[in-house]
Amino acid sequence: MSNIDGYNSNMDRDEQKRAEQYESSENSLILQNAGELISRTEIVTRSVIRNLIREAFKAMEKAYAPYSNFYVGAALLTVDERIYRGCNIENASYGMTSCAEQTALLKAVSEGEREFAAIAIVGGKNKIVSDFCPPCGICRQALREFTAPESFIVILARSEEDYTLYSLDALLPLSFGPDSLN
Numbered sequence: 001m002s003n004i005d006g007y008n009s010n011m012d013r014d015e016q017k018r019a020e021q022y023e024s025s026e027n028s029l030i031l032q033n034a035g036e037l038i039s040r041t042e043i044v045t046r047s048v049i050r051n052l053i054r055e056a057f058k059a060m061e062k063a064y065a066p067y068s069n070f071y072v073g074a075a076l077l078t079v080d081e082r083i084y085r086g087c088n089i090e091n092a093s094y095g096m097t098s099c100a101e102q103t104a105l106l107k108a109v110s111e112g113e114r115e116f117a118a119i120a121i122v123g124g125k126n127k128i129v130s131d132f133c134p135p136c137g138i139c140r141q142a143l144r145e146f147t148a149p150e151s152f153i154v155i156l157a158r159s160e161e162d163y164t165l166y167s168l169d170a171l172l173p174l175s176f177g178p179d180s181l182n
């Protein structure tokens, strides 16, 4: 997935300042949100991000993908800092296939979890993670049900050191969620 630098002419001007901000605080995050970079402090520190990525790689090892050979792992962080892992699970009836993100979400929600802070996702053909693996549209909507889209963090990773962050709002703008029904 390419980033969205080109969308925001103000970014160049502020980029260095924000990069310095990022370096100066272990607890500060920079999110890409609708063409803007947003700095914020959350429970999702860089050490938490690295741990989530590590857990997502472990989850990928469990993936069942005999048809596509595309293996995906996800690690979903609750606001109480519990982690639920998920992998993609294919089926001979292809339409039954479950994505890693949905597996993690279903596991967590079925255990009573309702609020989430972040998800890390890794994936690749034959478990070779050479590129970012963004969530499909259905997963973005599934996550939207239980998250605040402007603060929920989606971590796309190639390794523990090589990752990019998005708010869910950036990946699913103008979303329809539970509050839309009020």
Ligand SMILES: [Zn+2]
Pocket (backbone or CB within 6 Å): 099, 100, 101, 102, 135, 136, 137, 138, 139, 140
């Ligand atoms: Zn999906």
